[in-house]
Amino acid sequence: GAVVSQHPSWVICKSGTSVKIECRSLDFQATTMFWYRQFPKQSLMLMATSNEGSKATYEQGVEKDKFLINHASLTLSTLTVTSAHPEDSSFYICSAREAGNEQFFGPGTRLTVL
Amino acid sequence: DAKTTQPPSMDCAEGRAANLPCNHSTISGNEYVYWYRQIHSQGPQYIIHGLKNNETNEMASLIITEDRKSSTLILPHATLRDTAVYYCIVGSNQGGKLIFGQGTELSVKP
Numbered sequence: 001g002a003v004v005s006q007h008p009s010w011v012i013c014k015s016g017t018s019v020k021i022e023c024r025s026l027d028f029q030a031t032t033m034f035w036y037r038q039f040p041k042q043s044l045m046l047m048a049t050s051n052e053g054s055k056a057t058y059e060q061g062v063e064k065d066k067f068l069i070n071h072a073s074l075t076l077s078t079l080t081v082t083s084a085h086p087e088d089s090s091f092y093i094c095s096a097r098e099a100g101n102e103q104f105f106g107p108g109t110r111l112t113v114l
Numbered sequence: 115d116a117k118t119t120q121p122p123s124m125d126c127a128e129g130r131a132a133n134l135p136c137n138h139s140t141i142s143g144n145e146y147v148y149w150y151r152q153i154h155s156q157g158p159q160y161i162i163h164g165l166k167n168n169e170t171n172e173m174a175s176l177i178i179t180e181d182r183k184s185s186t187l188i189l190p191h192a193t194l195r196d197t198a199v200y201y202c203i204v205g206s207n208q209g210g211k212l213i214f215g216q217g218t219e220l221s222v223k224p
Contacts, residue, residue, distance in 0.1 A: 105157035
């Protein structure tokens with residue numbers, strides 16, 4: 001299957017700082033990318049959908065000014081957690097899909113906010 | 115809300131077939147059935163998907179009932195490495211989002 005990478009795989013930051021997570025599709029062009037978060041022992045929760053060159057669509061209850069998403073190219077999307085707080089600590093997972101094909105997921109990024 | 119219902123957990127003996135059921139009684143005509151699995155602390159892995167015909171690949175088989183209201187994922191010879199949470203999801207094949215339910219935690223035991 002297609003490969004999606006994320007960087008970094010884990011990050012620890014101080015409360016109040018911002019953290020950027022990158023998601024790349026390595027061998028295909030992703031017309032759509034998705035961002036999920038997952039708390040321990042829970043399922044994945046969709047945060048937002050982004051299409052290349054347009055603004056992201058956020059799910060209900062997700063603050064767009066706190067979770068900034070940029071999908072600047074067909075192979076790269078970034079999620080920036082602004083002014084992170086301990087409650088933002090979670091496992092963040094991206095996925096990407098080429099038009100008409102299935103979604104492939106990245107390995108996830110573990111964020112810990114102290 | 116997720117459109118699927120799955121048992122929260124199942125056990126399977128190593129080497130035996132694992133049959134994971136999924137109910138999706140409100141599936142619409144253009145929605146596919148997707149199966150993913152997630153091994154602890156990793157991103158979900160695509161397994162298989164189908165619309166109405168049964169599908170088979172190197173990982174698994176997908177059996178969809180004629181009325182499309184339920185399906186079964188079959189791992190023909192389960193190994194210890196198949197221990198994971200298995201998610202059944204319905205969604206559009208045209209760039210639509212996938213909404214995850216709680217999935218089935220499959221434990222393969224020696």
